[in-house]
Amino acid sequence: MIRVGVIGATGYAGAELVRILHGHPETELTILTSRQYAGIPINRVYPSFNGILDTVCEEFSMDAVCEKADLIFTALPHKIPMEIVPDLLAKGKRVVDFSADFRFKNAIVYEAHYQPHTSAYLLEKAVYGLSEIYTDEIKTAGVVGNAGCYPTSVMLPLIPLLKAGIIDEKTIICDSKSGVSGAGRSPNLSSLYCEAAESFKAYKVAAHRHNPEINEILSMQAGKAVSVTFVPHLVPMSRGMLTTTYGSLAKPVDSDEIRECIASFYKGRSFVRLCPDNQMPNTLHVRGSNYCDIGFTLDKLNNRLILISVIDNLVKGAAGQAVQNMNIMNGLDETTGLEFVPYPI
Amino acid sequence: MIRVGVIGATGYAGAELVRILHGHPETELTILTSRQYAGIPINRVYPSFNGILDTVCEEFSMDAVCEKADLIFTALPHKIPMEIVPDLLAKGKRVVDFSADFRFKNAIVYEAHYQPHTSAYLLEKAVYGLSEIYTDEIKTAGVVGNAGCYPTSVMLPLIPLLKAGIIDEKTIICDSKSGVSGAGRSPNLSSLYCEAAESFKAYKVAAHRHNPEINEILSMQAGKAVSVTFVPHLVPMSRGMLTTTYGSLAKPVDSDEIRECIASFYKGRSFVRLCPDNQMPNTLHVRGSNYCDIGFTLDKLNNRLILISVIDNLVKGAAGQAVQNMNIMNGLDETTGLEFVPYPI
């Protein structure tokens, strides 16, 4: 049994992580921390856990965490992880971090979009936590920078096609749509029910911090500079994320070749599902699960490929992928504890 | 392993049942039938099942069902079950039926609200499938008439208090609220998104067919005639049901006694959760799970008890309770395969 701790257990991603870890057959959930709810049992914060889990949330203490856990999930806003992860690593712990602090190789890019990085020396060794892509590196990683939700939905369908030279990297446009839970649990005006319901809008247009994250990883994967246009939108639903990606074909291919390219790339990987010919992805079909469903259409008239991918932003986009990474780090089957069947509705 | 079949696998309750049975450690799901989708794999009807289950739905055939399954779930509209269940029983099968056909002891009451009953002779032996109440009878039942969703939410909190003589049975009013999935998957005007969203309404006021079901069972449990006023409402959400029940106190009791009455009655039963003092039930806290959460308040000024109960109408109100009944019928722990942790959101 892996002794695991969750730092920041009461945000939406943290709570979803607690839900998943509670049912994981190879982990023992030994410590939950929360600044806001220290001293309060997790089931008073989320009554869903009544009768299931009543661990009392604690203030974060390095000593307590290190004593009780060997693998630590840090589900915190950026900036805090860079301050505590070095100590965790120094004490021999392994870490999966949910923030952006360990996602970038290039500290300058990070600092241009976040703030000065106080542990930049760790970036070289940190592994980007996009499970299907960096599997080998994750196995031995000390700290994994869990991939962002938007980047996960954007990159899983794109990477095989970029690597195969099928899509023209200068033409990529990613139009993403996210449920409201992506904004977290902190009360703010635009997350209110009455502001979000019957409302659809774009936000941080071509200015979202996941854009440089996408560009850096795609460039590394493609072996050349990739800069995508990225526009996120807010959907009146709790969970779910869909990205529609557009790109011109770099060479003449038909639908079968595209299908084969993606299918063979993800062969043996359970969580990427390529939709059958007459279906298209729908956030409802992956809700509550760790799947990423991918579909595509060729717009032959305009020589463009249209890729559509969906994930549950709190699962494959956060807590689920974090556990998948933990599984890989520990030599478990990557699906262990993650075999949630999405509800039919 | 129990060989199980689902007759009517493609309605919402049927599909939810398939989801649950797929993950059940003691069952083998051997046959799915569907009139509308015969010949089509279940994952083409519900793409959530892609990569998980691709059983082809068949037209119902008595021979095929009896050959492949030993326990049969009939998730069909009323009237059809009464026609096929006798044959299933005759062939030594056991049945959990989702319709009203085997819920009533009194055929006259059934016929007053449904239609002539062609298997009325089975009603005496049929067991009402409210798992926590008829546990012993369910163990050996041939056919279980799975409790209706509204009746489940209404009766679980009421029965202990009626039995204890705490609530005046002549004063009971049940104001119920259900998500839209209760109306099923057949397209009809009032289930359309644009008709249901931003809409709240009562329907079948004091005229719903679950009312006589409630009255019959409560009368048997209380040992005297009970007739409740029952008003269902439609809530703009997919899943979930909440019932607010009002009744005058039949004798002076305080909150502790009420709490103790309910708590002791359900001691050892995992799926009934009594809310702690400062919490009240919320459909979100049981969504996707088999829990029934119960809370209450004493309106001392008016000498009334207010009971609040929530369930997921597709789980404890349908497919989950059906599997719970199957577990009981087979000597398994009633929670087997049903330990879903409700999502934090």
Add this chain to the structure above:
Amino acid sequence: MIRVGVIGATGYAGAELVRILHGHPETELTILTSRQYAGIPINRVYPSFNGILDTVCEEFSMDAVCEKADLIFTALPHKIPMEIVPDLLAKGKRVVDFSADFRFKNAIVYEAHYQPHTSAYLLEKAVYGLSEIYTDEIKTAGVVGNAGCYPTSVMLPLIPLLKAGIIDEKTIICDSKSGVSGAGRSPNLSSLYCEAAESFKAYKVAAHRHNPEINEILSMQAGKAVSVTFVPHLVPMSRGMLTTTYGSLAKPVDSDEIRECIASFYKGRSFVRLCPDNQMPNTLHVRGSNYCDIGFTLDKLNNRLILISVIDNLVKGAAGQAVQNMNIMNGLDETTGLEFVPYPI
């Protein structure tokens, strides 16, 4: 033209009031105040108003308000109005107040549920702003305590029946359901989209501050003590409120007599619509309008009357009724500026 000012223009009720007053043919909207958005044009706070209204919100100033407006709407949390209304009245202004501060005749009841009342001497002259009931008193009122949203939905159907002695006042139970906008625009956890969506719950069970308001007014109307059991619930929708009221019949009446009782009571009053025989009220049918739709059913088996009423909580439950009261105060037709046709969907 009536010169009107809105104190507290940027909450949901205030903004709805601005929307209505902007289109009112007999008013000139001369001043908007907002503590939070002072210095900001109303259309930057609510971009719906772009191209329509760009009045800059001001900090509240007694002098500025009194100079610019003759009728003042105070859409503020309770406690503040009791501090400023006396001065407004002293300067010869008339006031429609949205808070509870001027709704009670009995200061002791107010103080038991709110806080000490610093202008209790005004309560005797203040008029309760339930337009259809206190029409004559409103005509000459100095300050109108606009009726609460729940009380409006509860009392409009009940008052005719109580006055006619049809309903037993000792048996009244009001089960109310409100959209999320009733909680206002201040960010708080339970108003977040992810907390409210797919969620239905009761709150402040038999402990809501609208309960004593209802009891006081109903007692005055009935001419004897009335104490109702009142339970509010939260519905996942933005606007709308439905109340289901239960009461035993005090004398034998049939449906026609009940219909006649309500219809004749509200004869000539445009905003109370009695549903035809085969329809029941639905919040969608009054959304955005000042209507209160009423339906009913006799539960003959249990000798109970079930009343169902719906309003838009921000219109008839707040801003619309406030304008209706203003119309009455100024000798206008009560429907002036309020003839919104609810959207078909």
Add this chain to the structure above:
Amino acid sequence: MIRVGVIGATGYAGAELVRILHGHPETELTILTSRQYAGIPINRVYPSFNGILDTVCEEFSMDAVCEKADLIFTALPHKIPMEIVPDLLAKGKRVVDFSADFRFKNAIVYEAHYQPHTSAYLLEKAVYGLSEIYTDEIKTAGVVGNAGCYPTSVMLPLIPLLKAGIIDEKTIICDSKSGVSGAGRSPNLSSLYCEAAESFKAYKVAAHRHNPEINEILSMQAGKAVSVTFVPHLVPMSRGMLTTTYGSLAKPVDSDEIRECIASFYKGRSFVRLCPDNQMPNTLHVRGSNYCDIGFTLDKLNNRLILISVIDNLVKGAAGQAVQNMNIMNGLDETTGLEFVPYPI
């Protein structure tokens, strides 16, 4: 007063049209037809109209319509209008048609995406009902082919920029999102609440029939062939449509020039609102109104312009624009009867 009739009054667009025409100061609504609800008053079909309008819907009859109305709105599925409009015109009536039947100049394109056109000779004279673009032609039109909802949202922001040569016509991608009401009132599986809620999906990817409509009109406006990639998506909300359009800059311009280009093009046109600098369009801000809000961002890194436009699909995307066209046809101010202030929430 213009005597107007609505053929197909009980679909969502038809009913919205009835709502608008009822309040229009210059029209008299003389006849409503409905195949499904013939003989039934409109307020029994849409109880929102109770107390407001109780016109009985009739079966369509050419004689009755021509006797009672001078301007006829045909809110019908395509194919039926092409059969009845010739007769209406022959009798001297003017028509605003909601279907695709009179939107195309090129019958071959129409026939490739719909069916054989039986009144193709009318296409040359028919005017495309995009009010702000074809204003002059609409003034004298006999039949106006009211612009589609998606095309309206796509083209209003694009046309000024295409005409100014600012955007490269070979690079245009339109990612559109629509509320569920766009699918109409006919019950079908994908419009059910439980299928649409918590669901976001693309549909008819690069295969929607509004794509050739967009291409034809844009080509005419740009004076050269324009072929856009168009992908519609379904949003879990009733009303509202947002289109995100991407295109490479054809020449170096800055934000001010883009703003000026759009602003000057729509100078004096009330229903196009260009968002201020720090705001972006939101469907909630136009809900229930005839506005089209436009915002934009320059993605300088990639030399792309991102245009965002929102409309209410039932108003500016259907009934509202139809009335705007009627106003123009009759020499009225285009805003007559359409000055709805969108609700703050």
